[in-house]
Amino acid sequence: MPAPRPHLRVAFDLPSAVPGVWHADALGAGSQPAQPTGFALLDAQLPGGGWPVGALSEVLQPMAGLHEWQLVLPALAQAAARRVGCVVVVAPPCEPFGPALKAQGLLAERLCVVRADNAKLPQAQPAALRRLQLAAAQQQQLLWVFRPVSAAPQASPALLRLQVQGLALPGDAAASPGMQVQILKRRGPPLVQGLDLPGCHPRLAQVLAAQAERRRAAQWTANALVLRRNTTLDLGAPAAAPVRLVQASGIAAPERRGHALDRVAVAVVR
Helix, strand or coil, rough: CCCCCCCCCCCHHCEEEEEEECCCCCCCCCCCEECCCCCCHHHCHHHHHHHEEEEEEEEEEEECCCCCCHHHHHHHHHHHHCCCCCCEEECCCCCCCCCHHCCCCCHHHHHEECCCCCCCHCCHHHHHHHHHHHHHHHCCCCEEEEEEEHCCCCCCCCCEEEEEEEEECCCCCCCCCEEEEEEEEEECCCCCEEEEEEEECCHHHHHHHHHHHHHHHHHHHHHHHHHHHHCCCCCCCCCCCHHHHHHHCCCCCCCCCCCCHHHHHHHHHH
């Protein structure tokens, strides 16, 4: 007669806390160090309470140059204040604006900007991302990779994977633009609902608002020129006639107002 099989303990028979065992329904902090993000709402949903140190974090966004600094600058400034060495920025979509970074605690002298002939990370293969993950683990450093939203269906070795988009906050139109962050991958249960995070530093928000207003004005002007080229105008008509014609076509004329930081905003988008 065969010997009786030993009793097998199923998952719910195990004690709630077993050393070295991670339960998938809980955030798996483990021994992975973390750097607070600067957003308490986001920290509460991340294993260890922040960005993983010594691991790759991947951020997906609809357009490059929108939310990179806004999302990582609080943590990066704190980390740079405690460590020596440079902050390496590889192929940034826009020139880093020193005064805005300094206002949040990151000196421009700490930046090392690496130029690239073309954008490589959006087309990065999983093998290349795994090498970045290995480098982050070996050096025990913070490492972010920013890629387009189209990369979401692809496999990624990143320990943490987020998707971020702009968020129009209700109320004061002059308030800092916010962000909505979706956690696509973390060591823990999935998070169905996105997180609405507050905007950036108020002065930087003013710069971004001036930049957006300038872009709207430029688009309005371009549309007006196209309409003028495609329309025969009466030379004897008053000067305001072209404007009335443009408004009648459904193109909203921008509000004419100046901005104290408009000159500063020019440097942001160079």
